[in-house]
Amino acid sequence: MLALVTGASSGIGRDIAREIAKRKYDVIIVARNEKALQELKEELEREYKVKVYIKIIDLTGRDNCIKLYNEVKAEFKDIDVLVNNAGLGTCGRFTDTSLEKEEQIINTNITALHILMKLFLKDMSKRNKGYIMNVASIAGFMPGPLMATYYASKAYVIRLTQAVQKELKFQKSNVKVSVLCPGPVKTNFQKVADVKFNSPETESSVVARKAVAKMFNGRKITFTSWYISLVRVFAKILPDSFMAFCCYFVQKRKI
Numbered sequence: 240m241l242a243l244v245t246g247a248s249s250g251i252g253r254d255i256a257r258e259i260a261k262r263k264y265d266v267i268i269v270a271r272n273e274k275a276l277q278e279l280k281e282e283l284e285r286e287y288k289v290k291v292y293i294k295i296i297d298l299t300g301r302d303n304c305i306k307l308y309n310e311v312k313a314e315f316k317d318i319d320v321l322v323n324n325a326g327l328g329t330c331g332r333f334t335d336t337s338l339e340k341e342e343q344i345i346n347t348n349i350t351a352l353h354i355l356m357k358l359f360l361k362d363m364s365k366r367n368k369g370y371i372m373n374v375a376s377i378a379g380f381m382p383g384p385l386m387a388t389y390y391a392s393k394a395y396v397i398r399l400t401q402a403v404q405k406e407l408k409f410q411k412s413n414v415k416v417s418v419l420c421p422g423p424v425k426t427n428f429q430k431v432a433d434v435k436f437n438s439p440e441t442e443s444s445v446v447a448r449k450a451v452a453k454m455f456n457g458r459k460i461t462f463t464s465w466y467i468s469l470v471r472v473f474a475k476i477l478p479d480s481f482m483a484f485c486c487y488f489v490q491k492r493k494i
């Protein structure tokens with residue numbers, strides 16, 4: 240059994256790779272930070288006696304995503320689990336934030352996830368088995384002033400996953416596609432996004448444990464705590480403009 244986890248060099252992705260290795264899956268770990276991936280490989284091979292393969296890839300490039308898929312096909316033929324976790328954010332007024340960084344966000348959070356999901360899902364569908372987990376965020380359920388691109392990117396991930404789930408259901412497919420929607424988690428995310436969370440942060444190990452268990456149980460959407468599920472309920476019943484108003488002040492305090 241073989242799993243592929245993107246963004247496995249730190250945070251949630253690293254802990255998801257640990258959880259999957261614990262279940263005796265071999266793991267392909269993907270990111271740009273070679274040293275961090277090498278350390279994780281050594282840890283997982285030592286602790287769980289599984290095989291770990293490193294792929295140093297910058298997922299912002301479309302061609303890199305396709306190259307990753309082709310390499311995996313050539314070396315391993317099929318994978319059983321895909322975790323599309325790599326992602327980043329940025330904070331600030333839309334007119335002030337860096338276009339270059341936002342393109343990175345769109346390319347990583349949306350385009351890379353879309354390409355990998357499409358290519359691997361086609362194979363899983365033919366075999367009629369497999370699991371895909373897309374990592375979104377509770378942010379994907381509302382407009383996010385001062386973090387507009389990030390919130391919008393996560394809305395894409397949620398809607399894409401939900402639509403494909405329904406297609407698979409009508410096809411009576413056994414492939415399980417799930418979406419993880421965490422609230423604030425203690426990782427490198429804040430540093431990369433230039434924000435400082437002022438609400439309680441969950442440990443990434445706790446998020447990963449729950450996410451992987453729910454994915455294998457066929458859960459469609461996983462929230463990481465009861466209060467994050469509550470935010471989802473508010474986002475559903477309150478007007479978008481009110482959610483955006485609240486969000487503006489929440490984000491303002493983070494900058």
Ligand SMILES: NC(=O)c1ccc[n+]([C@@H]2O[C@H](COP(=O)([O-])OP(=O)(O)OC[C@H]3O[C@@H](n4cnc5c(N)ncnc54)[C@H](OP(=O)(O)O)[C@@H]3O)[C@@H](O)[C@H]2O)c1
Binds near residue numbers: 246269327421428429
């Ligand atoms: N932390 C939170 O509060 C939170 C909340 C909700 C959702 N999320 C989501 O959770 C996911 C993981 O984030 P995290 O919190 O664990 O943050 P993190 O510690 O910064 O991890 C991000 C991972 O993505 C990888 N990555 C980023 N850009 C990449 C690129 N161009 N090519 C390849 N890999 C890339 C990073 O690896 P390299 O830098 O080595 O390439 C790293 O392994 C993201 O999708 C994020 O949006 C996080």
